[in-house]
Structures are given as structure tokens and as C-alpha cells.
Amino acid sequence: MKIIVILLIAAFVGASQPASAANPWKKQKKYFPSWIGKIYIGMKQDDLLKKRSAKVFPNQKSGKVKAVESFDGKEPSAVNEVEYSFSADDNLLIQVVIKYSPLAKAAEIAEKLYGKPNNGKEWLYKISNDLSLKIWLKEDILYIADKKYFF
8 A cells, every 4th residue: 555655646746847847858949959959958978979970079188078060061051060068977968069150140040049148248048946058159159058067
């Protein structure tokens, strides 16, 4: 009888969580271009590499891992390359760097995604108590990162 009660409580607690708590992508999807798919800051490296065709480059000094996906001749044609950076301690995605071609007008693309910057020259979005996204543009490069790693 105790086991049934425990199972019922566990099922109720799990069902009462909002879908976005169980699926962090739902909370973050509007901050990424749609073509990039179901990736999110905090995603496990192995899970991302199953979804994206990126080559892995470990950094021997820092222990961090970077994965690079080239878009030469592939869609979206406005993108040259995407870099995914992972934390050294737990291999979670901490930054996505989208390198647009100079003709792509990255500033216009960013403004369509995020509107006008809400924090000086960058965008800052609180996703949860543990995560704030810091997004900024430098020339033709868009950075989407976990704020705690990039002040």
C-alpha cells in the first residue's frame, strides 16, 4: 500500500511541473534562430552532437570543449559557421556563436529575433533562477551565452 501511495505522489509531482521545467528547450527556443533546431544553453554535449554535425575540438589548457559546424554551401546560406562551447566540469552547452556572412546583415537578423537591445548594446533575458541568457553582436557574429560564464 505504501508503495502505491509513493508512486501516486511521484506521478502527481511530475505531472504538476510545467512542460518548460521538464523541457528547457521550450523556455529558450525563441532566443535561437529556428533553423538551429532544438538546442539550448545547458544541453549535454553528447545530446547536441547527436542533433548537429559539428566537429569537436577539446582545449587542453582549459578543459573546455568547442564544437564547430561549418555551413559552406549548406542552408542557411547566411551562416558561415556555428561554434558550440561546453563547460569544462560537466560538458554542458554554455555558449553558441553564430558567424554570419558579411552580406547577411547580422544586426538586422538579431533585431528581428530580439528587438532593440534591452541592456545597453546587448540583450539580457532571465530564463530561470539559475540561468540568464546574455546575447550580443560583434560585427557579423552573434553570441548567445549563459551569463554566469560571460560577464
